[in-house]
Amino acid sequence: MTDLARQECDTPLHTLFADFERSQRFVVVHCWAKWNGYDVSMRRFLEELPPAISHKVALGRLDFDTEADPGFVREYRIGNLPALLLFRDGHHVHTHIGLCTPSRIENMLRDLIAGSSW
Numbered sequence: 498m499t500d501l502a503r504q505e506c507d508t509p510l511h512t513l514f515a516d517f518e519r520s521q522r523f524v525v526v527h528c529w530a531k532w533n534g535y536d537v538s539m540r541r542f543l544e545e546l547p548p549a550i551s552h553k554v555a556l557g558r559l560d561f562d563t564e565a566d567p568g569f570v571r572e573y574r575i576g577n578l579p580a581l582l583l584f585r586d587g588h589h590v591h592t593h594i595g596l597c598t599p600s601r602i603e604n605m606l607r608d609l610i611a612g613s614s615w
Contacts, residue, residue: 516555519587521568523585525556525557527540527579528579528581529578543602554606561575577595580592580595585609
């Protein structure tokens with residue numbers, strides 16, 4: 498999972514994020530925070546995806562406390578954490594807010610790959 502952070506780098510977040518979201522056909526970004534216990538479960542669920550899904554989807558993490566700004570929060574309609582941002586072909590197609598089961602995550606990603614719309 499790629500950390501989308503500006504550590505020791507002067508590149509603005511929107512540039513790093515845009516480069517990552519265009520890096521592969523299917524991209525999922527997990528927005529998380531240290532203080533949110535649900536994020537630990539969400540990260541584990543994402544790291545344990547079946548290979549049939551994980552080999553097709555680029556996974557990234559964004560530390561919400563240190564990296565996100567108000568414009569980013571508004572643009573992607575993030576009202577709570579954890580949040581998953583789903584991208585297809587460089588375009589944002591869905592934001593999921595809150596913890597969900599591993600099977601729900603798998604279904605969302607299968608839908609992303611299959612071209613479903615939300």
